Amino acid sequence: MEVTLLLCDHAEAVDGKLYVMGGGWNVLFAPGQPISLSVAAVIAVPWDRTNQSHELSLDLLTDDGATVEIEGQAVSVTGEFELGRPPGTKPGSSLNAPFVWTFNGLVLPEGGYEWKLRIAGEPVASRAFTVMHPPGFTPD
Secondary structure, three states, rough: OOOEEEEEEEEEEHHHOOEEEEEOEEOOOOOOOEEEEEEEEEEEEEHOOOOOOEEEEEEEEEOOOOOOOEEEEEEEEEEEEEEOOOOOOOOEEEEEEEEEEEEEEEEEEOOOEEEEEEEEEEEEEEEEEEOOHHHHHOOO
């Protein structure tokens, strides 16, 4: 499956479309501060994989591949999806499935991170980002 991941300030998936605000960033200037962010995805499901259940997981990892945990809980989402073929869809067409996962109050220390999306346990997409102090920052 072909997947596009986008980091956003806020996003929604409504009626098969993504609505994105503040999307496309890869740097956060808020180490140690609570933030809210959304991870938006469009999964292009091939014709022969529609009408089947698919397991997916989205995990937040450090830049060295370790799972990010907050208060002992992994920052991770799991679920299943199934995309049906609408009547009249041309055989062989792929169909898009939009998804959004929102994380509120996430506090991350300075460093590098990566969101990794897996379908049926196989990595299909990732998006790296950095949390750092803003330019010109001087500690008190």
